[in-house]
Amino acid sequence: MTLSAPSLELEQLTAAKVIDARGSACPGPLLEAKKGMGTVAIGEIIEIWSSDPATRTDIGAWAGKVGHEFLGCVETGGYDRVFVRRGK
């Protein structure tokens, strides 16, 4: 998996909303991300925590299709932190 930004840069981002979707099976984290995106302003970032390994690629694909910017993913002991900037 190629991260779109170095982990350190991602970790310095301030997310407007952090969504803990750990323990949720596909497509739960994606649904949580879509729900959460509606609560932040355009240009703001959401961070989704997921223990489902499919989430990072699914959220990347979703963001690309619906017009958000997938910033990347940081692996953190047992789960992924996925960063997306609201595009529209």
Add this chain to the structure above:
Amino acid sequence: MSDTFSLVLCSGTDDKLESAAIMAAGAAALGNRVNVLLQFWALDAFRVGAIDTDHGLLAEAGPAGAAAVREHTPLGRLPWAETLRQAKELGEVEIQACTNSLDLLGLDATQLDPLVDGACGIATFLINAEGGPIVFV
């Protein structure tokens, strides 16, 4: 290509219904319109009072498959009906009962869970599919 994704649900076991719910929710999250028709045993599974009960698995699961699924299903995992509820909150998902199946099962639309938006015939469903893909589960 049409951005409408259509599903015909015929089977009423939890594995088939979960498979369909995952596809419906994924398509809704991607911004597709989702158009669902319930027939036969899938329709029966949406009855008020039945929707949140155990509908078993396909025969091919066998006792070993059923035991494996039970063992690996984490507590708190969303049941398929809840996945569909979330999909309806987040996107454009319409679920219709097949009028033919309602008749065959001796049901009317008032006996169905509120997840079901109404009842329609096959022509209405096909027109609502807008030429997009139709998946049969």
